[in-house]
Amino acid sequence: MSKRQDILDAASRLFTENGARATSTKSIAVEAATSEALIFKYFGTKERLLEEIIKKGYQEAAKTILPNLNEKDALAYILKIIEIPRILVDANPIFWKMQYKIMGLNAISQKYHDNFMRPCFERLEQSFSELKYESSELEAQLLLIYIDGMWRHFARLQEDVKKEEELTKLMKQKYNKK
Template sequence: MTEKQENIIQAAIKLFSERGYAATSTNAIAKEAAVSEGLIFRHFGNKEGLLHAIIKTGEEVLKQMLFPIVMENDPKLVIKRTIELPFDVKKEDYEFWKLQFKLKWELKEYSHEKMFPLINALTVAFKKLGYDNPQLEAQYLTIYIEAIGEAILKGYLNNGAEIKQFILNKYDL
């Protein structure tokens, strides 16, 4: 991965996130990245190829975020870290994550399967803690955590810390 290649990806993330995939021209990406337009096609084949490179990056980053949760043995910590997940996203990463959420609607191929390891880890955790229906509790929490992430990114949540504590209380954490 050369420097200009990295520039192209960063520019694409920024512009796709701001304007959407279809509304962003390869010309605009080239200008933002300060490279020739042809270079985009040399490295990524076509516009969709560039998009796929970004998606791959997103999947990798998500895996890295879920790893310490899935590997945790203490069930209380598994739940606590899951809840804290969306609140720990840094402001400078908002654009990146907004794009990932946007793509969930824009792409047909986008699947929910990436969350399965988390759902499984949560199911085990809820089971250990003696919850009545660990499977549903896990599904419930996963959906909710994704929703909190969305709300934060869209700027609907101005009382993040308060909400976070509120949820932690619900699970006696």
């Protein structure tokens, strides 16, 4: 493994444990068994290091959920979207726990998340419209609020997979009845 990757891994662990503000470059250097100078050489600032972790996390997330986003049928798309919080957190629990901890205090983190979710809103609105929901825009917003709350819940508690699956199944049942 490269020193650059060691720094990214160490920073991810520390940002997850302590939050971004409470994590110093010195503590990252100690955790990565390297020097602060090398951190600054690779990333310039702690903020750029954090942004690199966030960017990579969302790139991985996009690859993970891409099969769910290609669904053509409106109801099938909605049911696939409901699975996203569980799929994402299970695939990369450290990243999503870090996001849970820092998103409220970090504009970069929020920006990446908003950009990541934007296409889902547009497709959800279209899907609810196709299914003749009275207010497709509000229904799409409501489902995204659920999704946002569930990934945070799963990331924070990191419950057992069975409980996550039960919650996901229950939500899917609500939309599968129409």
